Amino acid sequence: MTASAAAARDKLNWRLEPKTRLVPLDAGHARDKLADIVAAAKEDELPRLAKFLSGKxxxxDFLAAVFDLSPFLRDLARRRPQILDALLDETVEQRLETVNKAMAAAARAENASEQNLMMELRRLKAEAHFLIALDDLSGVAETALTVRRLSDLADASIRAAVDFLLRDAHAQGKLKLADPENPTLKSGWVLLGMGKLGAHELNFSSDIDLVVFFDPEAPAVIDPLDGTEMFSRLTRRLVRILQDRTEHGYVFRTDLRLRPDPGSTPLAIPIEAALTYYEGRGQNWERAAMIKARPVAGDIAAGKAFLKELQPYVWRKYMDYAAIADVHSIKRQIHAHKGHGEVAVKGHNVKLGRGGIREIEFFVQTQQLIAGGRFPELRGRETVPMLGELAARGWITTEARDVLANQYWFLRRVEHAIQMVADEQTHMLPEDDEGLERIAHMLGYKDADSFAAAFRAALQQVEGHYAALFEAAPELSAGVGNLVFTGDVDDPDTLQTLHQMGFQRPSDICRVIRTWHFGRYRVTRSAEARERLTELTPALLEAFGKTRRADEALMRFDEFLSGLPAGIQLFSLLQSNPGLLRLMATIMGAAPRLAAIITRRPHVFDGLLDPALLTELPNRAYLSGRLAAFIDGDRPYEDVLDRLRIFAAEQKFLIGVRLLAGSIDSMRAGRAFSDLADLTIGAALQAVMDEFAQRHGRVPGGRVTLLGMGKLGSRELTAGSDVDLILLYDHDEQAEESDGEKPLAPSHYFARLTQRLIAAVSAPTAEGVLYELDLRLRPSGNKGPVATHVDAFRKYQRQEAWTWEQMALTRARAIAGDEALCAEIDAEVTSILAQPRDRAKVAAEAVEMRKLIEQEKPPHDLWDIKLVPGGLIDLEFIAQVATITGQLEGDMRTPGTIQTLARLDPEFAEPDIKQELHDAYSLYLAVSQMIRLCLTSTFERDDVPPGLVDLLLAATDLPDFKVLEAHLKETSQKVRENFDLLLRGKRS
Incomplete structure (x- = not known):
């Protein structure tokens, strides 16, 4: 090597100059992490990089901050410092170009194999992700460039895999390619990128949505009759190449559920069949989805031709607003909740939450659907350019364009920062202070408060424009015809208007409203109240009409009104607060359980009037403070029990409303329902003990703890859950009886106390029932005493308990009682669960138990999420077996099923299986929480309120009921396969 060449090599010409000054959370920690990368560079013999990173x-400073703020980027740099070293020679842009070319080359290499391609794509994708993130955090790359780069990377990955698969099919004689060097040419295999991929707007950890078609008459197809099976097989291999987790990670999670009728169609659909479906049975949400469709790989010419044929279906010349209302309903947008104050920043969903990314995207898409049929320039895929076109044609104001464009890119930056922390597909801001501070620093803010202020302002601006769009649209106008309710005879035009609004029994509706006007309820006896209600009626009818169970919803509202003592304030609030009115309509139309509560206990409605309702999180501290204030003071025993029932009913309702409105997710709802049960049952226990002691005194050294089991123990209660408890007690060894006026022996004392607690909690009073209690999980079940001495509990669990009882114990959690005893019992449970066990024996017994449950309690249908094969019980059994056989990472015990699934030991469950189980439990939790919240009976798929369908789609972020059913079916099949693999040791 010449001296000049050596000098050139040693010149540290770093090719990324940050424009943004990032500040680490901990400067000392950041420098330590940078030193780790220096050590990795030296170990990999990269002296230039080591020297550069050691400098000042x-x-x-920027890199040190990045590695402090993002564990994902830090770990990748430590494993592969060569990625950083390359930036001493090439810019990020040059290096990304090299990566994309390398992907194409990997597919065409002489020694190309599926395994080699998978490894190479994962290696290259990881490098590209790292570089894209670094350039984004540096402020050099605008967010628009970041999403384009991520989309180009996805395109390159898909194309490489498709090229390899087509050449492989050609080599095996399955296809006859026109040109093996250009394998996609006239191949007939069409891959459309949908959603963010189609729009070149991928986020940092995005899934990719693909829809796959094929042309059986394409020159490359040898046997058209074999086309469906062959192209479906190729598609399945494509998904495996991109999605399967290996020791090198994965390329992109791939979703094929946006294809027509995914529950009953093959993975690859003939083009003619697809066109027939879209033109005859296509849904409005599918039309909206096709706005962003783009041929990303395979036969691009055939893909373009397909989309051209589909244009009349997507872009109708005359667009009616009723179709927009349908799209609006199906897309499950969370309405602007005016009057409810600021949103909570912690835990906010940047994509789906109020004022989020989805509202901007939908704002644009609805305008495109309305006008795109007549104006081809409004048919673009990308969100921000389309805002510009809409403003240019006068569909929106320039102010709306500028605000929404700026906030779109701001929210996308926030979304990327969230995902860059750990490369997780999440859109939720952290719930803890440090997590929020981390995001603030990644975005260049000095602290969490300044970020939170900017974030709230962005959401409010988006929400304002979004709400204005739909309030101004003709489908929301109440002036659609006559609405006359005077006299005794139905007005024919009014009947027609009500029918158009969605009411099936317009004459009954007229009769109900005349009842209001005649002042037959206390709530409408004053003239002012009747006037307010008359003014409100058109908006009320419109809101209930949109529930798609309009008659039932209005009848429930009528029942609610009949029990109210007064109504002027209510009617005024509903009239001035469209968000509250929509919420009321949703409750009455989609949630019979909540409607029953609000009808039986109208006072719970008062909680809805709290402006902070949707911003205050119903955590333990919040509920504890509210409960203490509600039962404060010297109250009679019965009054305390009644007030506990009132408090629990109101808070269950308000937790449910938060879930319904999207301000909390299903997991947080489960924690809130469980915290509420802990606190109210704990307060009932204290009241019972105090009352009992007045007559029977106390046992010397007597202590009691309540052990929560089942969903209470795992903090996964739903709105309709029973509560599983075990009461444990302890006392001085010498104690023979209590010290009261009517002394009792200790065992008799605590048994009577438990019976009193059961009555205090479960006996119906004028205020209802607090909780239905189930004590069958105690030692020896119904045959054993209702109260158990801690020594007896300890002995039983260690020496006599069946495997199923030890599995149940994994969810045990001390919820109330003597604090010291609670801690002792929790420690004892942890110790019992840690005992060595025969893993194979435990797994075999769990499998046998599952088989018995299936025989004795067969599932009702696919929607019987608990009992269906591959349902909740399978997941719970996996978590419980892993816990009692010591197959979890870390030492701490986690009663929660989803937390346990996240900790499965890699030797027990590979990372991709662990992810599948975690995702399945999240899905089941979201669905079951919403169903139990809304319904008091079983879910009947053929008689489900349409409003509940919309809520389920919102909770699962899926576009259509059939897609949800297909996803549930696919998920349960995967879970059962994993259950068989992990517990039976064999694949299904």
Missing amino acids: GPAQ
């Missing part, structure tokens, strides 16, 4: 300057 803005670039080194």
